[in-house]
Amino acid sequence: MQNHDSEHERERQRVERELRESEQRLRVLINSTPDIICFKDGAGRWLEANEADLELFALTEVDYRGKTDSELADDTHPSYRQSFLACEATDEAAWEAGQLSRAEEVIERPDGVVKVYDVIKVPVFEPDGQRKGLVVLGRDITERKCFEEALQQERRFLQNVIDGIDDPILVISTEYQVLRMNRVAREITERSGSINHCAACYKLAADRQRPCNQEERPCPLHIVQETRQPCKIIRHYLAQDGSLRQYEVAASPLFDEHGEVCAIIEVSRDISEHLALLDELRERELSYAHLAQHDPLTGLPNRLLFADRLSQAIHTAHRHGRKCAVLFIDLDRFKQINDSFDHSYGDQVLTAVAERLRELFREDDTIARMGGDEFTVILNHIEHDQDAALVATKILDLFKPPFEVLDHSVFLGASVGISLYPEHGATVDDLVRNADTAMYRAKDSGRNTFQYYSRDLTARAVERVQLESSLHRALECGEFLLHYQPQLDLERGTLRGLEALVRWQPPESGLISPVTFIPLAEESGLIIPMGTWVLSEACRQMKAWFDRGLVTAEALISVNLSPKQFDQPDLVALIDRILSATGLAPSQLELEITESTVMRSVAQAGSVLHQLRELGVKVAIDDFGTGYSSLIHLKRLPLTTLKIDKTFVSDIPHDANDTAITRAVIAMAKSLSLEALAEGVETQAQCDFLIREGCPHGQGYLFSRPQNAREIEPFLRDRSRT
């Protein structure tokens, strides 16, 4: 029994020793950690705490065991009070949660140091649910918290800085993700309904489902990634009020630690106002420039701008070896109007005059008001001296109808002075002064007229202007007629055909030669209607002669075509229409075109000639030998006849040169399989020479002068018998 007791005692002592040792090991263990560890019982009384915990709460010298937090709060320095009470509250929360809970607890120490602990509380229950004990583990996170706080502060500071900028700022990752934005950018995205600030930039800024592609919408992210340099682009946005806003988007790269672009900073600035201001300034500048160079009353260029334009016109004319003209216009009777009515009435009359003048001129002509009732005009590209007179006449015609101003009909006239570059001056001042002098001469010579600075030009221009207006009348009144000159087979004396030659028979004078009026008709464009009439009349007459048996089916009617006629775009169609209308066979029509007309543009002429040949019409080269035809070109063109110019024929067979040329032309015609026809055959000697040299055809006074249709008929009758 005693043995049993002592054994029991030894066993107890061993267990006690082991327990102590285990407790010591446990204590060493829990004391070896810097974390705080505490065990409480179900009523919140401290059972055990490690050294870290005791030191934290300055409990090393306090008998803490069996005391609650509230009791310890009374036993320790008052600065701990708040921490103990807070701890008690979080203990309770852990009990109620019934499971591990975690929270940060702040402990303010008597030395003023504030510690933050990350505290885990694990409640332990009895099987019947009674509270058994609470394990409290805490880690000092004061340093981390300080670091995080500093970081937060830094972030807040930076955010405040970018929020303080009034332009929207976005930081965008290379994955298009908006990483950060400032206040303005946030407000804009909120206003536009894109609340998700972390959305992709294309969704946020452009409401797109995929990244912008460079063509539709330039992407600063792409540009910066490619160039690694900052870039600027302009973007247009429709604002909520419907106005179009323009933003300048400046993007800069953000590099990572490897030097790679990891994001961009995009700063957008609304430059709409700035641009509008620039536009306004530009417009204002333009309007100042306009005011400085224009007459405020009529809006026409003023003296200053006129001088500038004239100097340009002189320069251009000089460079291209062309002419230009200055017209100086002074209103007749304007002073009377100004004196009879008030000045504002006079102003309105001047405005009306400016309006009429403006309508008359082409875009590249300048019309200016020099002051008072004086206007000037610059005519660029004057081809002939007389062209300026035609314009002056049109200006004078402008003044024929009265000006209706404020219920009054005002009759005005004008005097026009003309100076030409380079004949009448090489500078702005010379040309204006001389046009002015000419204008005074026009006033002296009875007003409502024009004068050139040089008198002989005026005389010629007047004649030309009159001739041109008479030509118009001639066409309207049917004053043109045709003469016909026979063309013969030189050897047999039979009729080859007839050349139609136009004449003008004005009622008040004798016949006028085409040499006088054809060039003018050509210049004024009148040649087109006139030429059409000649063609129709010649074809009609030829058909009539054919129908009456005066000419054979092989006989031709030759009609001259001037360069402008040849250039008509519908020439081939016109001839086709005339042939159909008159019933003449195409093979009976021969068109005469001068060498120079064809040589201007061989390619174009070739195409027209081919079309004419396809129609069945013959084509003769007129005045052959006077131009500079290249044989190669002649060979390529579908011609039928070469007409040897009468200047060569007139001196054969005496003149050695002309004889040689005529001989060569006949030989050339043969080698090109063309028919040669000599013009201006006046003597039998000429005719014999031509026959000897093998020229098959000719025309000239030797056989017949050109005569009207009725007069030529006996010749036709005679020849058709031969």
Ligand SMILES: Nc1nc2c(ncn2[C@@H]2O[C@@H]3COP(=O)(O)O[C@H]4[C@@H](O)[C@H](n5cnc6c(=O)[nH]c(N)nc65)O[C@@H]4COP(=O)(O)O[C@H]3[C@H]2O)c(=O)[nH]1
């Ligand atoms: N010295 C002399 N002259 C002779 C002789 N035989 C004829 N002539 C003249 O020589 C000119 C020949 O016409 P052209 O070379 O086509 O030259 C024509 C032609 O280029 C042009 N022309 C005439 N009628 C028309 C026409 O209807 N339309 C076009 N576009 N031009 C025409 O006017 C030019 C002159 O015509 P015309 O005054 O009728 O002058 C005609 C004719 O009268 C002669 O033996 N000796």
